[in-house]
Amino acid sequence: MNSGPRLHPGVIADAASVVLEHVPVEPDQIVAGAPTTGHLVLDDDGDRTVGVWEMSVGAMRDVEADEVFVVLAGAATVEFEHPHASPIVLAPGSVVRLESGMRTIWTVRQTLRKVYVAP
Numbered sequence: 001m002n003s004g005p006r007l008h009p010g011v012i013a014d015a016a017s018v019v020l021e022h023v024p025v026e027p028d029q030i031v032a033g034a035p036t037t038g039h040l041v042l043d044d045d046g047d048r049t050v051g052v053w054e055m056s057v058g059a060m061r062d063v064e065a066d067e068v069f070v071v072l073a074g075a076a077t078v079e080f081e082h083p084h085a086s087p088i089v090l091a092p093g094s095v096v097r098l099e100s101g102m103r104t105i106w107t108v109r110q111t112l113r114k115v116y117v118a119p
Contacts, residue, residue, distance in 0.1 A: 004043075004046075004049070006044070007042055022056065024036050029062065030060055032058055036058075037056075039051055039054070049119075050117050051116055054113040055111070057111060058107075059106065062106060063103055065100050067098050068098075068117050070093070071090050072113045073110075074109075074113055075112070077089050077107045079105040080102060080103070080104055
């Protein structure tokens with residue numbers, strides 16, 4: 001059962017250049033600067049979602065969902081507040097898995113764009 005937009009089989013979706021409409025990050029999430037985020041769902045079959053997400057320069061707190069993502073562009077560091085873990089540095093080609101409920105701080109030095117897959 002389809003519940004959202006669907007990618008067409010055999011047709012390219014250019015996640016690197018699709019235009020994303022940004023909105024300001026909620027004030028209670030901002031750590032530094034005035035970051036904005038934008039996203040677009042490319043495919044949603046009801047069981048999993050594939051999308052593009054982007055964050056401008058700045059820092060914000062977030063509570064994560066289950067997802068695997070690949071960084072397409074940008075530079076950032078993700079700190080893990082809970083459960084505590086060593087920070088990771090993101091660059092194009094980074095592949096990361098996050099689990100639901102992780103509390104993070106995203107510090108973006110160069111606008112970060114990723115493609116994600118989430119259940």
